[in-house]
Amino acid sequence: MSGGDNDVVLIKGNKRLDGRGFDELRDIKMEVSVLERAEGSAYIEWGKNRVIVGVYGPRELHPKFLQDPTRAMLRCVYNLAPFSVDERKKPGPDRRSVEISKVCAEALSSVVMLERFPNTVIDVYVEVLQADAGTRCAGLTAASLALADAGIPMKDLVAACSAGKVQGQIVVDLMKEEDNFGQCDLPMAIIPRKSEVVLLQMDGKLSRDEFKQAYKMAVDGCMKVYEMQKNTLLGSMNKFVGVEGGVENGD
Amino acid sequence: MLNVKDRDLVIPGQLLGSDLFYDINCFTENGSVFSCVEGMVRVDGKKVKMVPSNGVYLPKRDDVVIGVISDVLVGKWLVDINSPYLCAMRAEEVSRDAAKKDLSQFFKVGEIITAKVADVDEVYSCQLIKPWKVEAGLIIDVGPKRVPRVVGKQKSMLNMIRDKTGSRIIVGQNGKIWLKGGNVDLAVSTIKRIEKYAQTQGLTDQIAELLDKESAAAGGRFAREEPCSCGHEEEHAENDSF
């Protein structure tokens, strides 16, 4: 956030730079079971974002002193590939990705039934291959799909979406230009069944009423994302119950 | 009250109904029952049960498993059974005075065994009994949650594969399956197919048809080999095959 750069025109009439309305999400495509080795995996294309998530575990946790006999530990590693952004990013964790990893792990821990797997660890690896603002939302959305795909018991999915303020207007799902030159970014994730927030970060400038409006728009965005998640998971199980004709077809 | 039908596909967090009996793959909140995994729901009167599509293996009493010796200690072995938890096996399982001997003369690190799960405690550490060393043959991976379908009701599926391919097969409930002899290629491709289409209705009949067709194409039946002495080829927990 820059505090609002007035030279860049981000909104014309009632449309944004890419022709979207204020409450419209970018195009989103999701797919699960995209990796062979991982216990569960998911891939998401969210606008220009490309994110792949793999889940390993529950598996033994080392070193042993980290083990908790009452619950599993959920670790998340968010990694931005060096080529995913305009200027090459130095490989390895930086402060931003460490923080995102932490908040994503906490958001996922709120739904995963960790008490089912004492002493173990569940590892969630979020690899951002192309970044265009909103990668933590895309990553978290895909991560909850990958956890479901891994058969890990969860009380709900986690659906994420951001809202923000661009040229004085509250909009949903900021893209790169809006993130760079807008006045506020509010990434959020909810558990759709209860509509409660499990990830909430914000930076920029918002009044109380603007925040309330942005919060509502982000929740609406999350619910749209949740519908897509639901269809993706149900679609992925078609083979499992043989809806696509007999077992002879398509091997 | 039910919110789903038998054989519906559901996702984690989906409402199944209220005032129901449910299994470990469901949970309850304020009287309502929800699924906590993705998979297929089975309804039987007031009972609901989830058939998960995926998941890791958690040891259960009386399961036959295939594992690898990962450590030889004094008086016991540690065995990796493709689960988040290591299993122990006591020296007494092989000979009465084994505790005084070097256990690696029976099983060395890296050797493959099949064994039965005896006791499992609340943090899933478990004891193995009746070990048998697995030599030669081939071991393939199947999703642990889809193993029950490979076995079938009263072992119907498994026996059919054995009959029609002539292979010796030990199905580990932990998702490891050992095969030897006969038309192994056909047995493997059949098992892989069952894994993929695990919950298709009329799967046994469809697989039978395919097996007949393909074993004829491969030049008829193979004679079935004698089973091993461990008895694991006959022992399979059937309570899981729905």
Next chain:
Amino acid sequence: MEIEAYLKKDYIKNLVKEGKREDGRAFDEYRKIILDNGYAKEKAPGSCMVQLGKTKVMAGISIDIGEPYSDRPEDGVMSTSTELRPIASPKFESGPPNEESIEVARVIDRGIRESGAIDMKKLFIEEDLVWVVFIDIHVMDHSGNLIDAGGIAAISALLNARLPKYEDGKIICGEYSGKLPLTGTPVPCTMVKINDSILIDPSIDEEYGMDARLTISTTDTINAMQKGGNGSFNEKEVMDAVDMAYAKGKEIRRMITGD
């Protein structure tokens, strides 16, 4: 495995159920805040030691000259880091920053940066040369709520910081040309959710017993927010937290600025 968490969790939860806190505070009451500005003024251009109840955190400001970021060539630069020193808790170890310390630093950083409290335009010296402001937050005693203690220490130290004298391409040590240009006083306010209650300014035991945490940094607008912990908040709780953060932020701001 943390024993303290297991030892205290049930006790704290039961107390909150009865509407009480272990130190007798109201749910929306801060612990006593003691500010000691200029704690290390002989060397550091700005410094402040904050005691928030038994939590002790010191913030030090260092000011250097350096290159601006390429995308904002006329703005000064600020950088915030937090050290959870091993002296502050048996849990802390020496070594590179861990995720906890990075989170504390980044949340405080966002509150100050996004509010525009430091007038970055006034930190421009000449082409390719600007003032660089380092905020170092040093945790000395961790008895809960490091973000608020650190945030209050940081903004208080900044308000009292002096800008070094710059002559002929060099900084003159120990001499100052004036105050660091500040335009606002962002104050972070952290709340935790225990059972279904929202408690402000959690003590260490309350942090062990919490379901979720929410930090909101305000000036006249909301500038930064961060949710932490494994639980969740509903809409009403978030909006109540926002109102509480505004109200408490105002009180603390008055205390820091002294008007």
